[in-house]
Amino acid sequence: MDQLNVIAWQGRTENNAGLVSQQTAAQLHATLGSREEPAPINGDPLPPLWHWCGFPPLAPMEELGPDGHPRLGSFLPPIRLDRRMWAGGALRFHAPLHVGEPLQRRSVVRGITEKDGASGPMVFVTVDHAIYGERGLAIEERQDIVYLPIPDSYTPPKPRQMPETPNATNTVPMPETLLFRYSALTFNAHRIHYDKAYAKDIEHYPGLVVHGPLQATLLMQLAVEKAGRTPEDFHFRGVHPMFAGTDLDLAAVEDDGALALFSGQDGHQGMQATAIFGGTA
Numbered sequence: 001m002d003q004l005n006v007i008a009w010q011g012r013t014e015n016n017a018g019l020v021s022q023q024t025a026a027q028l029h030a031t032l033g034s035r036e037e038p039a040p041i042n043g044d045p046l047p048p049l050w051h052w053c054g055f056p057p058l059a060p061m062e063e064l065g066p067d068g069h070p071r072l073g074s075f076l077p078p079i080r081l082d083r084r085m086w087a088g089g090a091l092r093f094h095a096p097l098h099v100g101e102p103l104q105r106r107s108v109v110r111g112i113t114e115k116d117g118a119s120g121p122m123v124f125v126t127v128d129h130a131i132y133g134e135r136g137l138a139i140e141e142r143q144d145i146v147y148l149p150i151p152d153s154y155t156p157p158k159p160r161q162m163p164e165t166p167n168a169t170n171t172v173p174m175p176e177t178l179l180f181r182y183s184a185l186t187f188n189a190h191r192i193h194y195d196k197a198y199a200k201d202i203e204h205y206p207g208l209v210v211h212g213p214l215q216a217t218l219l220m221q222l223a224v225e226k227a228g229r230t231p232e233d234f235h236f237r238g239v240h241p242m243f244a245g246t247d248l249d250l251a252a253v254e255d256d257g258a259l260a261l262f263s264g265q266d267g268h269q270g271m272q273a274t275a276i277f278g279g280t281a
Contacts, residue, residue, distance in 0.1 A: 009076070010109055013109075014106075014107045015104070019103055020100070022041050032218070046101070049213070052213055067082065068191040079123050086145055092140045092233050103138075104132040108127070124144060166252055179208055192209040212236075219262075227259065231277050233275070242264075246266065250263055251264070258274055258276045260272070
């Protein structure tokens with residue numbers, strides 16, 4: 001990608017209307033919720049991060065690339081690297097959203113950065129979103145997307161150990177059906193999450209990859225359970241791929257008024273997150 005492309009796509013904007021219907025909320029609850037609690041209905045507060053199911057990408061089939069993502073070159077720049085990952089993000093919550101509430105999202109490509117990593121060239125694209133409900137601005141969000149070449153074989157990152165003395169924990173089974181349901185609910189056709197042959201033979205992963213947003217949502221649930229409320233700020237980043245077929249361990253550690261959160265498998269971290277709570281409950 002040359003400098004002209006970088007200049008052309010920085011600052012590009014996009015506006016989308018969205019909604020998390022009562023049916024979608026019920027499906028999310030059936031996938032991620034507790035059996036002891038009823039599914040939220042129209043007018044109920046939308047659990048944090050469920051808004052990610054409110055803006056499904058609506059590219060027609062002929063506009064999908066070989067990996068299942070919409071082809072680049074419209075809103076996102078046409079980067080010539082074949083592996084795409086949602087590397088992390090940050091959110092600030094201003095007001096609650098509700099099931100069935102009409103939503104608006106304004107997006108802008110904030111920045112594009114090219115780097116050389118241990119495995120070759122990398123391009124980081126930062127996208128800012130502002131999500132509005134009927135009461136005005138509800139969420140400010142940053143998404144960090146990274147593009148890499150597909151390697152010839154899988155070489156895992158250096159493992160980072162899960163915390164030894166967490167204040168709260170949970171374990172969530174990661175069957176392939178859970179990944180499929182989450183892909184369906186977010187209308188995410190990225191094949192590494194449901195097409196095992198593609199994940200193993202083309203992108204050279206050892207198995208189906210657990211979505212980063214799914215891990216972030218489960219960590220947010222743990223934070224809300226621990227604190228009894230939604231944080232004001234939440235940021236996260238992936239540090240190691242997690243795979244279907246192995247339970248996902250979640251851990252929270254109290255850290256100077258915030259919660260440090262971790263997902264992991266086999267004792268090593270997959271995602272790190274921080275939830276910051278302002279004021280008093």
